[in-house]
Amino acid sequence: MSRFMKSGSFDSALKLFDEMTERDAVTWNIMISGYYRYGCLFESLNFYRQMVSQGIVESSSTFSTVLSICGCAGFFRQGLVAHCRAVVLGFGANVYIGSALVDLYLHMGLVDIALKLFNALQERTLATWNVVLRAFCEMRRSQELMRMYNYMKLDGLEPNGLTFCYLIQGCGFERLVDEGIQLHCCVIKKGLDNSNLFVANAMVDFYSACGSSIDTRKSFEAIPPEDVISWNSMVSVCAANGHLSDALEAFQRMQLWGKKPSVSSFLGFLKLSSVRNNVSFGRQIHCCIFKLGFNILLVQSCLIDMYGKCGDIESSVAVFVSVPERTLECCNPLMTSLQRCGFIRDVIELFGLMVDENIGYDEVTLSVTLKALSSVSLPAGSAYNSSLLHCCAIKSGFESDIAVACSLIDAYSRSGEIGVSRQLFNQVSIPNVICFTSMIGALARNGMGKECLVVLDEMIGKGLKPDKVTYLSVLMGCNHSGLVEEGRLLFDSMQSDHGLGPDRQHYSCMVDLMGRAGLLDEAEKLIADSPWSEDSVMWTSMLRSCRMYQNEALGKRAAKMVMELEPEKPCSWIQASRFYCEMGDFERMRECREIAAARRTARDVGGLSFIQVPPGSNGWV
Template identity: 30%
Template sequence: MMNNLITLYSDFTQLNDARKLFDEMPVRNIVTWTSVVYAYVKCGRLSDARRVFDGMVSVANTTSWNTLISGYCGQGLMKEAVDLFQQMPDPNVASWNTVIAGLADNGSISTLEFVGKMHKEGLKLDEFTFPCALKTCGGYVGFFAMGKQIHCYALKSGFEVCCYTLSALVDMYSNSNALDEAVRLFESYCTRNGSNCLSLSFWNAMISGYVENDKHIQALNLLSSIHHSGVLFDSYTWSCALRVCINLFHFRLGVQVHGLLVTSGYELDCVVGSILTDLYAKLGKMKDSFAVFDKLPEKDSIAWSGLIIGCTKAGVSSETFSLFRDMVSLGLEVDQYVVSAMLKVCSSVSSLGKGKQIHAFCIKAGHETEAVAATALVDMYSKCGEIEESIALFNGLSDRDVVCWTGIIVGCGQNGKANEALEIFQEMIKSGIEPNEVTFLGLLGACRHAGLVEDGWRLFQSMRSDHGLEPQVEHYYCMVELLGQAGLLKEARKLISEMPLRPNKTIWSSLLAACVTHKNSEMISGIAENLRVAFPDDPSVYVMVSNAYATMEMWDDLNRVRETAKASGVKEAGRSWIEMAG
């Protein structure tokens, strides 16, 4: 009776009452001692639990050991859990499963090692062991073959039809780029047993598999099937439904799911409500996002992060800074993606002071060397004009991806350090990182600003020849600008004529401006004609051409443009400007 009371007090976290009852007991047996250990574990006071356990270790039974091991696993203290397990005189299946589950929950590859040891000890893997082993196989690259072996073992042991094992199998195949295998397993079970026999966890596993593999329409169809079958969604199902809406960027569908959430009572669920906040934020519906956020009784990091990143994209910088301060003051976990969003805000408004404050926060939180945050820091300093600080940060990074390399190259180009941009590019190639289209856009921009024609031409040609990249309109524009600035007008005109893409207005305008700058009246008429033919209804074209003729004092051509504008019905605003220029 007394033991039951101690356990009851523990379940209601009334630790003082449990301890008082224990101290007043005249006789204490193993059950009593274990109840006190459980009480401390339940309340998260593991050091006290260990102290009590050490005092009774000589008489401790399997339940006592498992209770404390479970406590360590529950708080992610796997070293302590494993050390204690290895001291255990005679661990049973529950002991092994407790450690294996703890390792799997904490993403440790050692899970599979312990599963192997358990098998060698002659203990049978069961419905608790298989899901943990399969979860680990699906979470690491290169363990797919082992996952299939465990599947065979589960099949021979008769545990494949167990609900949790089935769900773990679907997850494992989905996470191992073998979605077809997951679908086959799912459909095979449905055929044998009928969809009405499926547990919601099995449905959820298949939906999650579709979402993780970008099969959003299939996920929607499955969600619809569950809904029409009358099975009630849980928070995980609703979370998957909302993620489909996010990935499809589908506002109307999101509103429909939101309506169902309200009727089902899950709108204010912490996890579901956070993802709903994120959905509206990603869709740019910040008013709706704030409305959901404000109603949530508990707001986790996902809700705060979604709102902050949404405000960043919406360009609401003052609101973004305010939310970030609140999030930090509440002691919530701020990941590198939120930090990156804040640094982008600093970059967009050129707020070096706030950027430095975020940088200090990065250092304290340990995000400074993480790829996303580090790249954002490099970008922030370069856009705020502190290119030397940006280069110093970049040089201190050990792990630099193509985005990071491209960021510093673009930054050097924008801050008048074209030679440094070219040198960094050579380092990038030597390091084995392949450049992308944006990298070359940054390089050509740097050459354009510095007038490095030969370097620019060499890089432009190397895009296709050395890296298999097709130059886009933006790359051609940079080259036309570069050649035009250098007075190489014929070369620029030839490049345009050889473009596999249709030249846009910006490219023609660039060459037209270069002709005016270099007083080349011979080419102006041809370029003007190309502009008028390509963009006959664009008033700005007539304004631009007229301005060029006026600057070059080509009055006859100016009059012809004026008459053409009148005949084609160009708006009065265009004609008024032409008259002023004349």
């Protein structure tokens, strides 16, 4: 049986197992560990269930394997049952079972319990330490990772190549340059830079993440050219950091050495195409992917996302249509692409299609659909559909997700349900900057400027640093509530307290706030002092304020600027004509309206849907 399992002959091993008249724990362990070794986790756990049901008492090897299966496959409830059985049978102090339990609770996210079990172990091997280090690396808790490494050295254990891979990768997440360089020195002393390709590639990734192109290339050049992993690593890290020429050079040299690029290289190129909005380069990469036959789901979803971010929604839909089977991984990027390109109703139709075809949905689906519903100009219908999606989030367990919670806060506030938005915000256990910003935006949208300031103070009191979007939301609240002095203080504190330089939107909001309050001279000075002194939005806002307060001299200057900055837009001339009409200059008003009529473009034809909902669909759309 053991020989059959090691050679992958599952059917032969199973046949022999079935023919046995008597089975003990060793026999069952061979089947359980054999299926686990080849990734058949469900079958392996099923054998364990049969073993227990037949009254066979587990051994330490059984528990070690079963707990590892539960941790890897996410069978946490079964893992807890196995833990209880291990304690009852007296295996609680076993080092191998203890290591598996630590791994299980780390996979469950219960770090405190895992560390408590880890500290209670009478003997901690290097493998056990690597389990803990891997978990902190995957959680991107770099400082705690390095702290655990120091504790490991106090235990007198020497790190191996796997240990260094976790440590170096962790340093790259938070750009711990000094710690990474020290680890590099240790790697060189142990000779792992030449003997362990995984460690050598980890050094390439580390220096790339820290932005050191010279050290990245040095680490790469030290790796033998026959290693295909290093070539793909170099291509992907250069692409991920925006170094297109270096990535293409490595890609070309890789092919000259006869090495085949991997999926990671193409994913890096597609991501770079999205960031640079270079759809032409993205199409070239698409051709390479097609020629090499990388028709896997991950690549197809990235292609859909790339075309959507570049604004080529037709190609994005074409890739989606060509996918043999519609899955969640392909529907989500198409949904975000449709939203980004302004096809809001198609987003809602796509959600209906996903429900009808039992594709399912996740937190990304719900968040994007809620944002789409918030943009629909049907307040009552939007509120109703937001409630339906809220129910879906509760039933599927995604209500506690930060992105979904923020989208719900935004959706309810847009339909006037600010009380529900506040209730959802209060239910978030640990709100982050994005969550606070969503709540501030919801209050601002409903004209509750003073409440915006209260939430901002609460956010800063929790040690969170507001970003530019947060400040813009608070300024909007001040603008809608006429809080001039508070707006001034906020605008000045952006730079002085948090080092955030105001953007065009912040200046525009302040100009509108000053103009609404009748402080027209101050608003004009603010425009002149800003880097965007020729921004049409600010001058249009100024023109509206001049109409409101009948300031003819300043209004003429504003009207002149609006017409000069956007002479091809009919709305610019319409705004100017309204101003001249209220000032009594009917001749000038007539001239502006004639020019506006001459430059008015035809209205767009009705849009067509990219999504075809099958007949018999329910009433989602």
